[in-house]
Every structure is written in structure tokens, then in C-alpha cells.
Amino acid sequence: MSFDMKPLSRSFYVRYTIDVAKDLLGKLLVRRFSDGSYVAGVIVEVEAYRGEDDPASHAYRGLTSRNKVMFGKPGVAYVYFTYGMYHCLNIVTEPEGVPAAVLIRAVEPVFGIDIMMKFRGAKDVRNLTNGPGKLTMAFNITRELNGVDMTKNDVLFVTNYDKYRDFEIESSPRIGIKVGLDKPWRFYIKGNPYVSKTRIK
DNA sequence: CACTAGATTTTCT
DNA sequence: GAAAATCTAGTGG
Numbered sequence: 001m002s003f004d005m006k007p008l009s010r011s012f013y014v015r016y017t018i019d020v021a022k023d024l025l026g027k028l029l030v031r032r033f034s035d036g037s038y039v040a041g042v043i044v045e046v047e048a049y050r051g052e053d054d055p056a057s058h059a060y061r062g063l064t065s066r067n068k069v070m071f072g073k074p075g076v077a078y079v080y081f082t083y084g085m086y087h088c089l090n091i092v093t094e095p096e097g098v099p100a101a102v103l104i105r106a107v108e109p110v111f112g113i114d115i116m117m118k119f120r121g122a123k124d125v126r127n128l129t130n131g132p133g134k135l136t137m138a139f140n141i142t143r144e145l146n147g148v149d150m151t152k153n154d155v156l157f158v159t160n161y162d163k164y165r166d167f168e169i170e171s172s173p174r175i176g177i178k179v180g181l182d183k184p185w186r187f188y189i190k191g192n193p194y195v196s197k198t199r200i201k
Numbered sequence: 202c203a204c205t206a207g208a209t210t211t212t213c214t
Numbered sequence: 215g216a217a218a219a220t221c222t223a224g225t226g227g
Contacts, residue, residue, distance in 0.1 A: 047219070056219070066212060083220050084209030090219085103219060133220045176219050 005030075007150060007157035013074035017093045017100040021048040022169055022187050024091070028161035029107055031139040032154070039115050039139055041107030041129055042163055045188040045195045047174045049090070051099035056180030059099030070099040075151040079136070079143055086133035089141050091150060091158070105175070105186070106130045108194040109138070110163070131196045164189065 008027070013020055024043050032038040049057040051070075058067040058080070069078045070092055078090040078101050090101035107129045109116055116128050116138035129135035136142070141156070150157045168190040173181045175196070188195045 049219075058219075061213085064213075080219085081211060082218055084211070084218085086220050088219060105219090131220070174219070 004159050004161075005153055007153055007159055008075075010073075010075045010151045013091065013093050013151075014095055015093065017048045017050055017102060018185065020091075020093045021046045021102045021185070024102060024104075024158065025169060025187060025189055026161065026164045026167060027158050028110065029104065029139070029156075029158055031141065031156050033140070037112065037115060039109075039112030041109045041111075041135070041139075042161060043104060043106075043158070044108050044192045045104075045106035045186070047103040047105055047187070048185040049101050049103060049174075050094075054180055054183065056174060056177040056183075057099070063099075067099065069147050070101050072096060072147075073149070075149060077141075077145050077148045077150055077156055079141060079146040081143055083133075087136040087142055088132045089136050089139075089145075103132060104135065105132045106188070106194055106196045107135050108192065110161075126193060130194045167192075 024046050027043050028040050029043055030040040051059040059070045063071055069076055073096050074092050076092045078092055079087055081087055089104045092101045094100040109128050119140050120128055120138045122128055129138045148156055169187055170190045171184040172186045174186045
């Protein structure tokens with residue numbers, strides 16, 4: 001393997017969500033399949049969601065069957081289904097009992113690009129994983145992975161990668177929400193061509 | 202390039 | 215019953 005297969009530890013995720021979100025930029029998201037193949041991409045865009053103080057969060061109105069993993073162990077995948085046809089991938093943060101997570105909005109494809117193309121049915125690499133619904137499709141991430149522990153070297157995890165060492169982080173309001181727009185909790189690598197182009201309202 | 206409408210179904214009110 | 219942490223195809227400039 002040309003990258004470190006050691007997943008980020010639980011302690012990485014047990015911190016203030018905004019800090020975890022920024023620190024996830026430049027890391028490698030890895031998805032392994034049962035036949036031994038894998039796909040991976042550099043995380044280039046994320047959004048932070050918290051609990052009580054964040055009206056845009058699924059956890060704002062308390063625990064439900066959908067959002068319960070947000071209240072659980074940090075480092076666990078929170079995958080939900082939305083708009084009747086898309087999935088979104090989040091990673092739970094902060095201590096157990098505190099609802100918070102980081103939404104992975106876009107990655108830059110690195111390994112297994114041919115596999116991603118098949119899952120997406122797309123031809124242009126630029127359009128493969130530049131959005132939360134697109135990257136879950138390319139990585140074949142569905143609700144089956146909701147609750148998966150990402151601190152183990154398993155089907156889904158994040159690890160260090162050294163493609164980008166020095167980069168500038170830009171921030172903006174989060175995308176696709178109607179409340180909580182006062183919080184600049186979307187973070188992305190400045191100038192990276194794989195950041196989603198969705199405009200901010 | 203900018204903007205709009207339509208898809209599709211789970212989840213919560 | 216309405217809205218949803220989205221995407222694509224289609225129209226018009």
C-alpha cells in the first residue's frame with residue numbers, strides 16, 4: 001500500500017467538532033470491499049454539525065431513531081438517507097453523550113478511480129466525488145454502514161496522507177440548510193478543484 | 202453560464 | 215402531510 005493503513009484514533013474525534021472538521025481536511029478516506037479491492041480519496045470539504053446550539057443539526061430537537069448514533073461513540077460513521085435517493089456520510093465527534101458530527105462533503109479521488117466510475121456511471125473524474133451524495137455513491141456507502149466504527153482498520157476509515165501538507169482553509173456558511181446560516185461551519189481546501197460548486201444562499 | 206423543476210421515500214410533526 | 219445536511223437534466227441567455 002502506498003499509504004499508512006492505520007486509522008485515526010478515537011482521541012482524534014473526541015474534540016470540539018469545529019477543530020475535528022478542519023483537521024480532517026487533507027486526510028485520506030478509505031473504503032474497503034469484501035473482495036479486497038478498495039477506493040480512497042483526500043477529504044477536501046467538510047461541514048460541522050453540533051447539538052443544542054445548532055438549529056441546522058439533526059440532533060437539535062433531541063434524540064430520535066435516525067440521529068441516535070450522533071449521541072454515541074466518537075469515530076463512528078453516521079450515514080443517513082435523504083431526498084428520497086441520496087446518502088450522506090458523517091463522522092461522530094465529541095465525547096459520548098454529546099451529539100455532534102462532521103459531514104464529509106467532497107473528496108479528491110486517489111485510488112480505485114475505475115471502481116468509483118462504475119458505481120457513479122460518470123465519465124469525468126471532476127464530477128465523481130464533489131458532493132456529499134456523489135461521494136457516497138462512488139464509495140458505495142449506504143445505511144448498512146451506519147454505526148460502523150471508523151477507528152478500526154475495516155470497511156471504512158480515515159488515515160493520514162501526505163499529498164497536501166501546506167494548504168489554506170477557507171470557510172463559509174453550510175450548504176442546503178435554511179437555519180444556522182450565521183455559523184461559518186463549512187470548511188474546504190482553498191483552490192481545490194474537487195470542492196463542490198454548489199452556491200451558497 | 203445561470204437558473205428552475207423534478208425525482209423519490211424516509212423521517213418527523 | 216411536509217420537508218429534507220441533494221443531484222441531474224433541461225431551458226434560456
